[in-house]
Amino acid sequence: MTLDGKVPSGPLEKKWDEHKGHLKLVNPNNKRKFTILVVGSGLAGASAAASFAELGYNVKCFCFQDSPRRAHSIAAQGGINAAKNYHNDGDSVFRLFYDTIKGGDFRSREANVYRLAQVSVNIIDQCVAQGVPFAREYGGLLDNRSFGGAQVSRTFYARGQTGQQLLLGAYQALEKEVATGKVKMFPRTEMLDLVVDNGVAVGIITRDLVTGKIDRHAGHAVVLTTGGYSNVYYLSTNAKGSNVTAAWRAHRRGALFSNPCFTQIHPTCIPASGDYQSKLTLMSESLRNDGRIWVPKNPNDQRSPDQIPESERDYFLEVKYPSFGNLVPRDVAARNAKAVVDAGRGMGPQKNGVYLDFKDAIQRLGKKTIEERYGNLFEMYEKITGEDPYTVPMRIYPAPHYTMGGLWVDYDLMTNVTGLYALGEANFSDHGANRLGASALMQGLADGYFVIPYTIGNYLSGHLGQALTTETDAFRATEADVQERIQRLLSVNGKRTADSFHRELGRIVWDYCGITRNAGGLKKALELIPALREEFWSNLRLPGGADQLNQELEKANRVGDYFELAELMCLDALERDESCGSHLREEHQDEFGEALRDDAHYSYVASWQWNGVGKAPTLNREPLEFEFVKPTQRSYK
Amino acid sequence: MNLTLHVWRQKSPADEGRMVRYEVTGVTEHASFLEMLDILNEQLIQKGEEPVAFEHDCREGICGSCGFMINGEAHGPLPHTTVCQLHMRHFKDGDVLHLEPWRSKAFPVVKDLVVDRGAFDRIIQSGGFVSVATGSAPEANLIPVPKALSDRAFDAAACIACGACVAQCPNSAAQLFTSAKVSHLNLLPQGQPERYDRALSMVEAMEKEGFGACSNYAECEAVCPKGISIDFIAKMNRDYLKAKSTAVPKPPLEA
Amino acid sequence: MSWFTDLYQSAVGKKAVMAVTGIILFGFVLGHMIGNLKLYEPGTYCAYLDASGTCASKPLPYLDAYGAFLRQVGAPALPASGALWIVRVVLLVAVILHMWAAWQVTRLSQAARPSGYVNQPKRHTSYASRTMRWGGIIILLFVIYHLLDFTTGTLNPGFQEGAVRRNMLASFSVWYVALFYIVAQVALGFHLYHGLWSLFQSLGWNSPRFNRWRSTFAHAFAWIITIGNISFPLAVWTGLVR
Incomplete structure (x- = not known):
């Protein structure tokens, strides 16, 4: 399939106006x-x-x-x-x-x-x-x-x-x-x-x-x-x-x-507090303007954060990126925080967060100023964690966001x-x-x-004049597919809830197709996901019926689609053999751990065509051409 | 911690409904109230029972989906907090909690703790907007708005339409919700051309939905998760009374 | 009248009517209490002094004289007791509208929650606001008794038309009557407190400039009227006024 983005020709700043000027119109009386x-x-x-x-x-x-x-x-x-x-x-x-x-x-x-x-x-x-x-x-x-x-x-x-x-x-x-x-x-x-x-x-x-x-x-x-x-x-x-x-x-x-x-993946979210965690809460990025991110140098340090002297703290963003420090872009902050936690140096009861400390800012600007700037965020943090961020450093961890x-x-x-x-x-x-x-x-x-x-x-x-009808073979067949799928979900009669499958799937995608990826991990995920999908369709436990408000049915139906999407994500990530934008392919980084983009081979939109469950999708590439700007490599050193 | 829950179970709008007792075990204090219900539901599903239906979406206190009565209080005991932001550390081991849906004629129960709040949308349809078609807006800075006025309008606009005000009100009145929207728009210069029509039609739409009459108890303000002030109710009453006595109402919308 | 009936269609309109009639009734109870303070004025009042300065009419206790004044006010432009009857009619209409609107909004609110809570909702707000309806009924019963006691004299032993002070003493020296008056005045106090605050809301009188004074105002007048009114039976009952 050739993909035509139908981008109008002409100078960049005139494209939209020119295009609008030539779009066909519907007569006002015909719009209804x-x-x-x-x-x-x-x-x-x-x-x-x-x-x-x-x-x-x-x-x-x-x-x-x-x-x-x-x-x-x-x-x-x-x-x-x-x-x-x-x-x-x-x-x-x-x-x-x-x-x-x-x-x-x-x-x-x-x-x-x-x-x-x-x-x-x-x-x-x-x-x-x-x-x-x-x-x-x-x-x-x-x-x-x-x-x-x-x-x-x-x-x-x-x-x-x-x-x-x-x-x-x-x-x-x-x-x-x-x-x-x-x-x-x-x-x-x-x-x-x-x-x-x-x-x-x-x-x-x-x-x-x-x-x-x-x-x-x-x-x-x-x-x-x-x-x-x-x-x-x-x-x-x-x-x-x-x-x-x-x-x-x-x-x-x-x-x-x-x-x-x-x-x-957004860097400043409140870490999960246990297995029952149902979602993560984002806190404004602006917190990084005044908060300093650190973990103890000794990963087994059991002291409370205020007892740990300066010399034993690792302000890892400030050390690695001296000019941007804690204000490096989202992906860089998120990637580094995840690396620290993955290395077993995470803080908190689940060892899954890094400190975001306002002690210095409070000393420098006074508690009142900090309260004016971040009062509502601090309040929200305390509501969720029960900890007072004015005295105990916040714990943050990246979370999927967009x-x-x-x-x-x-x-x-x-x-x-x-x-x-x-x-x-x-x-x-x-x-x-x-x-x-x-x-x-x-x-x-x-x-x-x-x-x-x-x-x-x-x-x-x-x-114009095209009559609408739902009495066609296409409608009948599609409706039958929907009914069949619902019946299929309801008739599995297995042991695990939709949420338990969803949690396990999420963990796989997070581990292998999160902020950092590598070919080995993605290949592993591409083995794990279809196996889990098959288990889902043979071991799902779904109470209630189809003719009522059934929140479990809603969930299960959505989770069913996530398996297929997750597989495609991993495939796409595997195919894109470069580090780009919000994530890092571990095979493609410079000696400082910075992302290396590969414009020669990957300057395209990877567009996937469905070929059926478990069947390899077809990749269509829409090349990206840069007529008006010149791609540059980011640097935050 | 272990808890005893008495939860309103109602299969459908037509069903009678009753309180059912459940024991939930092994809840940690860091879980949110809804996560505690997730745990209960997981246990119920494992036992082959139907889980408790409750409404929720963002779980960040902003979408307004969640909400039910916990021991007679809308959204539970913590002020300025939706139930999704209420954490179990505010409860003790052995607590007995009674969970009931919002109760109001205008909010029929759909299932268990889920109610139909479509009445709120219909109130907005009656006039909770500025009639400005896409593309017809003037330059944004053409009309300066005093900061204090804009902030005040925001205080009203913060309403999340959860329905706690109606649920807690002894009269089951929807004045706080309606007045928040009326005031948000009526305070701003952009809302002036339709100010009195808006007050008239929104108050009348509200009353048509079958909500009760406000007796100025201020229960709504006490439980509002966004701390919306009943001052806006007074403002709405003023605009309504002024509209009734002076304004020329617009002709009704074409069907 | 169409604007009034139109307004009265809505619950917000009904509450506005309750507020306006409430203001009228508040004005009445305030005036009534102040008038009754004449009970404490010692000596007697003389309506006509002759040229030598001696009293030509029958000297009356101040309270009785005040009662006579209310009947005469407006004369000769108005017929005897004319002004009094105008006030009575206005008050009667106000009371009827106040109660009728209260009854209707109560019914409206009951209809708005046909199936109630199993677990009664907690109440966060004042006792006064929660007792408006029962308080109103107690006040109504009290007013009926009060009219039978002092206006028609039906329930007052040895009632004498115009002898206000005597009638008051006769009534209040019976302990249970005095107690009933006191209880009714406490109910009135609560009713006034919430009503005086609430009317600002119902009529939309709300401004950051005076909002904090609304509660002070309601508190002050509720207390003034309650203390004033309670003092009368108490003073008679305890023998301070004989």
Whole structure:
């Protein structure tokens, strides 16, 4: 298969405008003759659904939560980037574009990222008009901060709850359209399969999570905004319900899955406290501005941290990276912390954390200043661990946080399946091999508010008058597949719960396809995962039935897909024989342990085609060309 | 630690429902309350019983999915904490805990501890938004907003719509939730054009859902995990009364 | 009236009506208490002094004179007891609206939770707020008794129209009557405390500038009225006033 990203030609800064100017339009009176299915109601989904409805399209929007407002975008803390240059510090669309491309370690498409930077300014305007209470200066204008090591202040934020406020803005816009009747909302409804007829996406199969009823929905286009797949690791900062099922089902129906091994591991999370741990909690990266990371030099030091003298502490980031110190990028901090813990030098009862110590900062700035800067984070830490970070150093450990990989999309955000779109974290497009802080919210809203409303018309305009029906062989066959799978899950009657399989799978993926990888480990994982998958299908214990609210069935169905995804991740990681972006292939590092990228051989998007369970997928490569920026190697020495 | 739980079990909305006693053993103090229920459920599944259904998602206290009554308190005994952020170190070995779903006519029980809070979405649909279509927004810094006002609006906007306010209210009133959204938008310049329509339609939508009437008990404020103040209720009442006496209401939405 | 009935449709409107009628009734109990302080004024009051300065009318205890004044106020523009009846009608309407709205919001709230909690919810807030409904009923019963005692005199032994002081002494020297009055005044105090605070909320009178004074205001007036009112039966019962 040849992959055409359909990137418009012409100068970088004109591509999007030129393209928009030539997209086919749907007559305003004809928009109501189209129905668009939007799966997911996070930033990308809610913004897209609301915008479609405002244009006049009919929308059906689906979410598994009880309300669209609970989508996991709500948990994003830090902020959202936009090239407004309000601080007069030299920011520009080009600079945001360049930082994002460079941050992604030159593994994303130039044109997509440039467009993202261009529309970033419109997002802020839109959100402010919706009533999003961004932080403001005393003069009443919007405040910005520098975030995630950026050299300019371009991050807009709303306390530590930026995602919540942005999502509420989009959710309110969505509910406004529910009231007009243009959007029909389906909460507590999970997409279980995509219906593809002659290579065109024509609808989805859903399950009503309360009654268990399986339904068919036909649409002129299907838009997946179903987020990322960090939960493949079991322990991640994602919500418990976040899952890959919708995207994976689309993949199994022909959509290519790109760069699945590109996952971001966030360095500052609270370590697990025991086997019962159900998820991990992220704490803002800003903590590294004042906290110092260390472990005792003697791994068997039993003293409490405040009793350990300076000379016996190993400030490993400061030693290894003298100029950046504790402020090295996420992946570098995460990798080094994991190395220390893997070497048996971890702290805490589970020996799974490194200290993040504020003692010096408190001495230098006073407790009051620290409290002003991090009070709410310290409070959150104490709530979870029961320890007071003002007196006892925090313990932190990396946790899976975001997945750059996802469904392959072209410049119009359409997957290789005609009529199927993927937006936000669900697609692979804008973050390359690593995502910059405050860029996820930007991408979700850019896709939903300012890209898809234009590009979808170009596709729909060719389908005017096409009647919608669910009475086709494709719908019948897909629904039968869904029913069969549910029955299969319910009839295993084994001994282990879905969670216990999920935990074991997560451990394998974390150990062999986490921050650092090597060929041997990945090959081992590729043996372990299929074996565990087979055990799952023969030893799963699943109580209850299909025609009721059955949270165990929901879990098991999602875990079933994680096995297949995990296998693909390991395969992708094995195939990508370079260190790149957020992770390190141990075979490819310099004498200081720094990542070595291999542009000559791996400057492409690895897009995988499904060939069946246990069958080797086909790799399609979309070469990445850099016309406007020159790939450089990172250095944080 | 070992605990005795009395948990409301109800198979479906139509089912009668009853309290069922469970013993949970070997819970560590570092587990969260929901992780303790995970442990219970794992034990129940192993025994061939149906696990307890409870709502949860982010487990970081922000999505608003979780919540039930623990010994008569919404989200349990710790102030400003959702049940997912409540850890077992706040309980003692041998404690007897009674878990019940939110109870309100407007929140029908779906199963066990899970209720249907769709009423909240319908209240938002009635006017909890600024009517600004995508693309029509002016430059963001065109309208300065005094910092104090913006901060105040944020205090209201922090609501996570968990429903604890309704659950704890002796009247089962939804004033705190509704007023938080009304106030968030009505405080900001961006919300002014629709201010009085919003107050009218959201109050009326709220009452239509079958919530009770506010008697200013302030129970809601005491259990709100986000510490939302009942001052916003007064603000909503003012806007509503002013709207009733002076404003020209907009025509109803087309069906 | 349409704006009123329209407003009254909503529970928020009903609460506003309760607040406004509550303010009227609060004004009444405050005035009533202050008027009754005449009980403590020694000596007698003379309505007409002749040229020489001697009393030409029958000297009355101050309390009785005050009662007579209430009947005469507004004369001659108004007929006898005219102003008094206007006040009585306003009060009666206020009481009826207050109770009617209270009854309706109570019913609304009961309907809002058809199946209650097995394990009763903990209560975090004041005793006063939790006893509004029962407190209101006690106050209603008390007011009925009070009217039969002092206005119609039905329950007052040897009742004399206009002899306010005498009637009061007659009633309050019976210990259980005095005790009943005291209990009722405590109930009124609680009711007033929550009501006086609550009305600010119901009417949307809320501002960071005066919010902290709302509770002080409610506390102060609840105490002033309760102490004032309790002092009357107590003073008579203990013999301080004879």
